[in-house]
Amino acid sequence: MLALHCNYTGYIRVSVRSPTVAVASYRMTVLRAAEAEGVIMRSADAVVVGGGVNGASTAFFLARAGMSRVTLLERRQLGAGATGKSGALVRMHYTNPVESKLAHESLKVFRNWSEIVGGDCGFEATGFVQIVPPQYEEQLRANVDAQRAIGINTRVISAGELHEIEPAVCVDDVTVAAYEPDSGFADPNATLYSLVSAARDRDVTVRTGVEATGIIIEHGRVAGVDTSDGRIDTETVVLATGAWSGRLLDPLELDFGLEPRRVQVVVFRRPPELDHPHPVFIDATQGSWFRPEGVTGTLVGLELGVAGVDPDDLHEGVDQEYVRLCRRALAARIPAFRQATMRGGWAGMITMSPDGRPIIDQVPQVPGLYCMVGDSGTSFKTAPTIGMGLSEWITTGKPRTIDLSPFRSTRFAAGQPWHDVSAYGEDQLTISR
Ligand SMILES: Cc1cc2nc3c(=O)[nH]c(=O)nc-3n(C[C@H](O)[C@H](O)[C@H](O)COP(=O)(O)OP(=O)(O)OC[C@H]3O[C@@H](n4cnc5c(N)ncnc54)[C@H](O)[C@@H]3O)c2cc1C
Known part of the structure; x- marks a missing residue:
């Protein structure tokens, strides 16, 4: 007689109530009994590999679409990768309408989290401001027009209006900016955990501490x-x-030409004269982004990433030189931060694709294999729609909420990498935000 207790961390506690269980068949008996009880699966209708926000979102939406035997595998703990380190900006402003739409569909989920997913994703609608160097005013206006056509609540604002929205901000070098009142940021772990919890509630088997070591092709x-x-x-x-x-x-x-990169963020104490949470900013003039963190902090990141790093040998702390650069970029936009106290920081791994856009696909060379890889440091905010789109693809034969074909894996081999006509300088400006 076996009693099985699963603590949902990938481990099964077994109580053997009869001494007649043969030792040799012990493991097989446990596995079969576990599968029979639905605690552990040796077969599944779908296996999602990766316990970050995109894996969790896909598993959740698969179950929500009615798929009954879904397993989510995570080699370490939930949020062990980029998700656990994310800045978690939720903004719609991109330099192409496809990513803006991906983000916009996701915003609908973030804003209605308790009804669609359940629990709390920690979304805060602080508003979002995109600043660009003056020579990109035309591109900014074109992007805002394209975003408004999608239905995004965004508008071009003058330097004066920006100063009204956030009086602490320096607007000397600003001609126009884009403003999204509905955008903000979320809590990446709360987002992940509530997706996983909702997936479990729909009978997804979640196994942490279990690594996928190979895809079997037959x-x-x-x-x-x-x-x-x-x-x-x-x-x-x-x-x-x-x-x-x-x-x-x-x-x-x-x-797919994927390149993992180490990226860092720093938290500064907000000085006393900045006693209110400011909006989220991406400042293309300074190559920085920042958002409120907790009650009195501001989280900052820069457009800098270091390649050639083994993700299993990551220096998780922040470099002193990076702290200096962040303080400088932040103070250039909000001078009150010039002498702000550094409170902490960390490093995480993102993975750049060759064109800085994620690869979301049913890999044509391998029927049955789907992927969301090459997050390019920007795939937290879009995870709800990515999971939804992949689940629709798997359960109905094609993504329905959004056309995912621009993210196809074959675009590089076909010589068609992504190129934005209304970019603000370099094409690959989407590092970790
Ligand atoms: C510092 C930082 C700031 C960021 N800021 C933003 C932002 O403001 N806005 C935004 O949208 N994005 C941001 N990003 C990017 C965003 O966090 C990522 O794009 C997103 O979290 C990627 O999620 P994921 O689920 O695809 O991958 P990950 O979160 O990396 O998860 C992958 C998981 O798969 C597991 N795994 C890997 N291999 C295996 C295996 N073989 N078997 C089992 N498990 C496996 C890993 O352990 C890991 O937990 C930021 C990232 C960083 C690091």
């Missing part, structure tokens, strides 16, 4: 996943594996 299509805890048979696998994606893609000879 007869030219996905047949299962090898894991650190045995094989799982499945015809559908979703990779949302962040900086570790190459380990599963390389053996399949899938080279």
